[in-house]
Amino acid sequence: MGKIKVKDFNLTHTLDCGQIFRINRVNDWYFVNAQDNFFKIKQIRNEIEFHGVDKEFVVHFFSLNENLPKILKEINKDKYIEKSIDKYRGLRLIKQDPWECLISFICSSASNIPRIKSKLKALSECFGKKITLDGVCNYTFPPPGKINDYGKIMDAKTGFRARYILEANNTIDTKHLNSLRTQPYNLAKNELKKINGVGDKVADCVLLFSLGFNQAFPVDTWIKKTVQLLYFDNNNVSNDRIREFGLDYFGAHAGYAQQYLFMYSRNDLNKGSSLLMA
DNA sequence: AGACAGGGGAGTG
């Protein structure tokens, strides 16, 4: 176990914004599965406590070494995003395993968070290894090569994504995925898009959530609606233009802006406290 | 009951 003091960190916002899906909350504790790790973590004010992984893992996983106040200052371009930053301050990008991240977001297409969670849980239970923490049982995420039975992948309710998952399982080399970290953004993205089932949105999620490309600005339907409303006078704009806008307007940490806008649009935009009423 | 869309993507024209 371990405890560390944290600054500018909010565990709940960080785990609740759809970056990772294998999480269970039990009272104050979050039980988190990430690749081969299974740990629990809770936050009380400016302190986090964790069991099952070491301090070094926690600091890296939650990007606690990134200067969040500086990043938020950089992306705080107007009163709209400022409102979101005020509400969700402490949300940080998570550094995931690229393979698990890739499969997670292939599963996300035309789906929603509860259903993505159910697919990943089923895949882990079927192809992963059992792992326990404090008497609680769970499963590791199966590496490439292990998700090798089409029928069982279908049984995980993955639907039309099953063939993408099987093909990725048979062809992806984790060393190749990791090598993309040092490539320029566009090159790394084009490499990812060669994988069937991976388009612009999924590629940007993998770049942002696992490969350290903070400028990636994934455009999903929520972000599209929100950006159109706030910055394009609610006119219909192509996903390409939304993404270009995001990068140009918010800069090197556009991905952080995307997460803060996403949280606000998903949780608050339709509840009477619209960003436009700022 | 039946249509519809949900944090997309591929294939076609």
Next chain:
DNA sequence: CACTCCCCTGTC
């Protein structure tokens, strides 16, 4: 670009 289909499931 604009369209259609893909599996499935909750929702209206």
